[in-house]
């Protein structure tokens with residue numbers, strides 16, 4: 001992960017936001033290559049989800065919506081995470097990420113230890129318990145620790161659990177609900193009547209505009225409304241680079257189905273679609289898994305939620321959530337606005353509120369997943385054929401920030417440079433490409449490998465003196481072959497879509 005974060009900074013993929021002022025926790029900027037990569041992820045999703053399907057339309061709704069939207073959706077009352085404060089250090093923790101355990105010696109509780117969630121929380125708590133027993137010189141048999149998070153702490157335990165910041169008990173507060181929506185004021189007044197929110201998800205835009213789309217979009221059930229846009233959550237503990245941030249981008253789609261439709265079948269079809277789509281942009285199947293939320297943890301209206309999980313270097317984590325939400329959202333907005341959100345069924349001559357399947361994914365989480373999966377350190381021969389370490393991003397050509405680098409073999413030979421520039425100009429009309437004439441050819445290849453450019457073409461003397469072909473060098477296999485211009489364009493047409 002450290003190598004990846006360093007590469008992301010060094011090669012201009014991701015920067016800390018406001019870095020010259022010390023950064024702002026939970027906010028990130030995307031540099032020149034990062035902006036290209038992110039745009040490609042978005043474009044692939046939009047093309048596959050919206051343009052290449054007949055049953056889905058795209059919209060773009062505003063980030064700040066009427067505050068009543070968030071009351072009806074349940075976000076004002078319930079979009080919360082459990083928060084624990086340390087009164088001494090002023091640190092704040094998400095209660096479900098702060099773990100504790102009783103230190104039990106010879107069957108008696110002699111104290112408590114705590115640890116922040118990590119890949120080895122139980123191991124850390126066990127080590128802390130052993131150290132506690134040693135420091136307090138307690139004699140007897142230590143029981144294996146049983147880790148719980150702070151949402152499970154009994155009221156009388158809270159005062160005994162040490163704060164991770166100070167190591168001392170007595171300063172942690174009981175968990176309380178912390179609403180994650182960013183508040184703002186619309187207009188010149190700064191009172192409650194002007195209070196609004198930055199949207200914490202894009203989905204509500206699709207529900208609130210449902211009738212507008214039905215009345216204007218010539219859509220018929222089943223159909224979907226898709227949107228890509230920024231969302232904002234005041235996460236208590238943003239972490240793991242861009243995995244959990246406070247400003248991020250979502251790609252969400254609401255797929256509306258008949259109230260009598262087989263929702264489970266449709267849900268499964270969307271799980272399969274999302275999984276295949278991730279594979280189509282280069283994520284390895286071996287890193288993907290599914291997690292079905294247990295029934296007892298679902299919201300009362302939810303019929304089922306399955307997350308597509310990705311094996312990040314810091315653990316297996318949610319990448320894409322696919323939820324069957326019944327007709328809860330449209331029903332809520334109908335009740336709160338007084339405007340029916342129904343569709344007329346020609347077959348039964350009845351009106352009904354459609355049900356919905358919602359695949360919701362974060363662009364930044366996909367961005368991080370593709371970088372993690374693509375990052376490889378291997379070996380490549382240098383100019384003299386000696387093997388040296390090479391860093392390579394094995395990005396799919398679909399999403400790679402640059403598709404081709406055009407390299408004249410020598411920069412002081414006008415004919416080579418002229419032909420290279422001509423090809424570069426032609427490619428540039430359709431693709432993000434790069435022209436590089438500086439340095440030894442091997443070093444130029446290596447620079448492209450590190451940023452994931454799938455192909456380099458080298459213009460050499462054969463190109464200008466013989467048949468016009470040039471060398472195509474492939475990033476992953478490092479193999480080279482001669483091709484002509486038409487073949488290069490055909491290759492790009494096939495691989496970059």
Ligand code: ATP
Pocket residue numbers: 201233235242243244245246248249250318319320321360361362363364365
């Ligand atoms: P988590 O449990 O990880 O907080 P969530 O279940 O609250 O996520 P959803 O509300 O289902 O997430 O949001 C849909 C998608 O948006 C997630 O699957 C994830 O890809 C993305 N996402 C959610 N929160 C963040 C965040 N803070 N930073 C980046 N992406 C996010």
